[in-house]
Every structure is written in C-alpha cells, then in structure tokens.
Amino acid sequence: MKQVIIIGAGHAGLATAYLLMQKGYRKVVILEASDRVGTAWRTRYEGLTLFTSKRYSALPGMKMSGHADDYPSKQEFVEYLEHYATTFSLDIRFNNKVIDVQNELDGFTVSCSNGEIYLSKMLFVCTGAFQIPHSFQLSRHAFYHGRVFTPESIADRHLTCINENWLVIGDGASGRQLAKMLAEKNQVVLSTGKQRKFLPQRLFGKDIFFWLDKLGLTWLSKRRWLAKRIQMKDPFPADGITNNQLAKLGIKLHERFDLNNLKSKSQLHLYGNAIDKVIIATGYTNNFSWLEGCLFRQNVDKPIYERAREIRGLYLLSQPWLSCRGSGLIMGIEHDFNRLNLLEC
Incomplete structure (x- = not known):
C-alpha cells in the first residue's frame, strides 16, 4: 500500500490526516517545513484571539478544552494542535520543507530541502491560506x-x-x-x-457562526448569487x-x-x-512555486484550485472559497474533505 502525503502540519494538515485514517488509510505522512506543528499560528502576534469560538475551532474527533462558547487565544489553539497530533499518533516528519513535486504516471515524487524523497499516489496540499504576509x-x-x-x-x-x-x-x-x-x-x-461590513460576534446569545450554519450561509456554494455577494463584501466578526x-x-x-x-x-x-x-497588515499571499513541476505547466490562466482539480490524486484544502464561505475556516476542513473523490492506495 502506497503512503499518502500531506504537506503542512497546521490545523488543516492534522485534520486531513485524522480524516484519512478514519477512512482506512494507514500510511499517512505529514511533511512539515519547521520543527513544530502550527508554525503559522505560532508566528502571529501575541494577543491574537480567534474569531470563531472553541465550538467552531475544534478539529474533527476532538473538542477543545474549556467552555465551548469561549474564544481561544493563539497559544490555546497551538497547544490544542500539539495535543491533537499526539493523541492520534500522527506521523509528522519535521524539518522536511517541500521544494519540488513531480507528477509521475503512478503518483507523485515529493522532494524536500534535506534531500529526502517521498513517493505518493495521493498528495494533499494543506499549507493554509496565511502563508506569506x-x-x-x-x-x-x-x-x-x-x-x-x-x-x-x-x-x-x-x-x-x-x-x-x-x-x-x-x-x-x-x-x-x-x-x-x-x-x-x-x-x-x-x-x-x-x-x-461587520458581523456581531454573538447574536441572541449564540456565536454568529451558529446562525450562519443554521441558515446555510456558511456552506452555500460559491457559485450561488448570494455567496458571490458575501465574497465581495467579505464581512467578518x-x-x-x-x-x-x-x-x-x-x-x-x-x-x-x-x-x-x-x-x-x-x-x-x-x-x-x-x-x-x-x-x-494588508493580507497574505500563497507560494506554490514548489508545485511548478506538476501544476503550473498547464492552464496557467485558471485559478489554482481548478488546476489542482484537474490532476488525478492532487487535493487542495483550507483555502478561502474553495467551495463555500466555510472553506477558509477551521470548521470547513471536514466539509471540503468530504467532497473529495479519493483514490485507493
């Protein structure tokens, strides 16, 4: 059985590994450029508080400790990620910065800066939406x-x-x-x-994401007119x-x-x-230059999520508006994962 490779040991990579294991994939390896999980969160400024409550910041399979309606700090979330990785015995290879990916006939060849080379039939890109300021x-x-x-x-x-x-x-x-x-x-x-455009963090005693979830707005297809309006206005709590x-x-x-x-x-x-x-503080950009070997050769005018979708076995997760408003949120990882057409390994 070939291994499945996940790039990135942030919340998206950890959640994806857990979900794959739940589906029976046993050889799931996470490649992480740094020496710890959740590096993107660690480097954010002190005092940062997530705008989703613990109820909507938890990864699949494990609740966050404390009151579900509290809003976790950066440090709380980082500690939660560490506990998550340990609890589920996730196979994380630290100090493995991916520098090149080649799409071969029977899968992918992933090369790292330390000289390590990994072969995989399925490749999950979980580097997140906040890579480079x-x-x-x-x-x-x-x-x-x-x-x-x-x-x-x-x-x-x-x-x-x-x-x-x-x-x-x-x-x-x-x-x-x-x-x-x-x-x-x-x-x-x-x-x-x-x-x-601003949203209240709480409405009628509930997290605003409770109401967005109940109304179906979090998961509304990005192709719908209302979703396009929401994307254009980009409201946040x-x-x-x-x-x-x-x-x-x-x-x-x-x-x-x-x-x-x-x-x-x-x-x-x-x-x-x-x-x-x-x-x-004008936002972030992504760096997918290491995917050039298999992704940037074709349809360069298309958005990256469309190019990735056309390559068998390549999956992109945790990017804003992949399928809906929830795609870029912690709570949206499982939703988008369940939409994938996974291969057998």
Missing part, C-alpha cells in the same frame, strides 16, 4: 525610513511600547486588533481601505473593533495610505504627529 517594498525615493512591521514580524516588546505614534495600514481583523492593542498606551492611526469602537479609543481612521506616494517629509505627520513605526 503581503510584502511592502519602499521605493528608494520614499521619505519614510522608520521601522516597518507585519503582524508576523512585530515582537511583543513593540506591542508594549509607550507614547509612540503608530500607523497601521490595513483594516482587516489583524490590523484592527493590533491598532486596538497599541492604542492603550500610544497614538494610533488606522489606514482603511474598502468600506467594511468585529466585536470591539468596529470603526466607532476604535474611534472611541482615540484611534484616528485615515483613508488608504501609501508610504511610496509621500511627496515630502511633512506628509509623515498625521494629525499633528510624526509617524514613528508602521505595521503593514
């Missing part, structure tokens, strides 16, 4: 020469600084949470983009970080801001304060 390159003509951080690179000591002037560029959940944390002891300007709530904390809301468009040093002063430090 959007890079921000200042032009050589830019007038700003201060520190620039991302939600991954900012250290705890910067989040506990006092009386500094911060500019946060990007008003998604991460940008808003960071602005709120910094505003306790600093002056903060939040640069906003498109008009945001924002208790405590709406525009009005942030303004009450003294945070200044500013229109879209680009450091490269500054015409003079005087423009580094927002609301009378010179910018000391900047956080770029």
